[in-house]
Amino acid sequence: MHDPRQLLDPEVDAAAKLRRRGYVLDTDHLSKLVSRRSSVISEGDQARAESKKAAAEVGAAAKRGEDVTELRERARELKNRITRLEEEQREVEAELHEFLLGIPNIPLDEIPDGATEEFAEEVRRVGTPPEFDFEPLDHVDLGERAGILDLGRATKLSGPRFAVFKGAGSRLQRALAQFFLDVHTGEHGYTEFSLPALVTRQTMTGTGQLPKFEEDLFRTGVADRELFLIPTAEVPLVNLHAGEILQLEDLPLRYTAHTPCFRSEAGSYGKDTRGLIRQHEFSKVELVQFVEEERSREALDEILSHAEAPLRKLGLPYRVIKLAAGDTGFSAQITFDVEVWLPSQGTYREISSASDTGTFQARRANIRGKGKDGKRAQIATLNASGLPIGRTLVAVLENNQQADGSIRIPEALVPYTGFAVINPDGSTA
The missing domain is CATH 3.30.930.10 (Bira Bifunctional Protein; Domain 2)
Incomplete structure (x- = not known):
């Protein structure tokens, strides 16, 4: 399976090379999948960091004897968000994986053009x-x-x-x-x-x-x-x-x-x-x-x-x-x-x-x-x-x-x- 970064690298020019074997690479779709995956991963990392911080705040407030109802609700919302983001990440990665599986190998420059x-x-x-x-x-x-x-x-x-x-x-x-x-x-x-x-x-x-x-x-x-x-x-x-x-x-x-x-x-x-x-x-x-x-x-x-x-x-x-x-x-x-x-x-x-x-x-x-x-x-x-x-x-x-x-x-x-x-x-x- 291909590295999507290589497929999108202008210096590699994978789309042009794949056209030699009759395959049209949908670079727009690939770019959107890669960008979406990157965004979801980044959001997930941020949410986990916030969740860790919220859990620490709940613990500290509880020790001080303060009302932690709102803090716990915030922590619960963050956990739910993390769950949704992890599911979205699995979905986009599965879609990207399936897309990459259908792309043939990139032909070497030394082989001749033609289809037969x-x-x-x-x-x-x-x-x-x-x-x-x-x-x-x-x-x-x-x-x-x-x-x-x-x-x-x-x-x-x-x-x-x-x-x-x-x-x-x-x-x-x-x-x-x-x-x-x-x-x-x-x-x-x-x-x-x-x-x-x-x-x-x-x-x-x-x-x-x-x-x-x-x-x-x-x-x-x-x-x-x-x-x-x-x-x-x-x-x-x-x-x-x-x-x-x-x-x-x-x-x-x-x-x-x-x-x-x-x-x-x-x-x-x-x-x-x-x-x-x-x-x-x-x-x-x-x-x-x-x-x-x-x-x-x-x-x-x-x-x-x-x-x-x-x-x-x-x-x-x-x-x-x-x-x-x-x-x-x-x-x-x-x-x-x-x-x-x-x-x-x-x-x-x-x-x-x-x-x-x-x-x-x-x-x-x-x-x-x-x-x-x-x-x-x-x-x-x-x-x-x-x-x-x-x-x-x-x-x-x-x-x-x-x-x-x-x-x-x-x-x-x-x-x-x-x-x-x-x-x-x-x-x-």
Whole structure:
């Protein structure tokens, strides 16, 4: 959550920066809320001082044997006024808090203008897309022909945008998750967590999913207890430290987890409805870092390289783009997308996003830092997909298909799958 003083600081010019991402900051309303809160706090402090003085006068007059009726009435009026002012303060602070929760992060100056991917800045391409001497199939045709993917039965069980995997398909999913976790824990120094998939409203609010994205979340309630299914492990990983003070000498903290993810995909009807690109339920390995605010931009380059590493090891061609201001996520101040090549579409599609949220999430979740000298510091959080299982499986199937209908498994993955080829009939070798 933002510091309202920063939002109103002419030198920061937050309103102009937020306009780059299509958000119009109502500075007049914000100024009135801040001014009202300041006024109420000041009046409350004055009333408490007067009340303390009145109580002392009542005591002194009583000791002298004087009539204290009027003094007591004055003291009672002051206490009633304090009660009213405290209630007014709670109301204005709640209104200010709600207003601030709806304001997205301020984009960094370095990211390009624009509202869609066409305005993104390409940073690099890695690998060469494969060339086929036959018409490549998409992952749905490849998977269903081999009997390792069944979308029809998934629809029967749960409706559209779910998937059932079988045999080598299930083994490949499990292998990808283990491979990603081994790379990130063994080579990049991340600590692995196992986490709940159901979290509270407060937890969702801490990372910025609420209140803005409520319609895109799955919500459940048991015995009048509201819980949300996580859209990404970023949510519980960041909020592990909600309300805590981190010791600066322990930073950076690097966390990872493999979890199911749930998204209603509200507003995306008809988009990528075929196959595994856009599912209501999928699994993903997530990366999160906690660093000092001054290190966040450096840490972003690092976490991006960590997200890219599995793609390099799997030999999958991809590119990295820097998103435009209007296409950057609500909580991020800068985002790099990693897009993998999909032969069936003849283009690159998003497989990971690496974002620096600056202090945005830490402020919302009340995560602070402190050095050995007792000096307080701001904490920044970063996140990246490292990687989603389903979309990576799509890329593996499509980029490694053969003319005879078989699919070759990348060499780095063979120790995890136990096979090097998926044959057209679903058998392995």
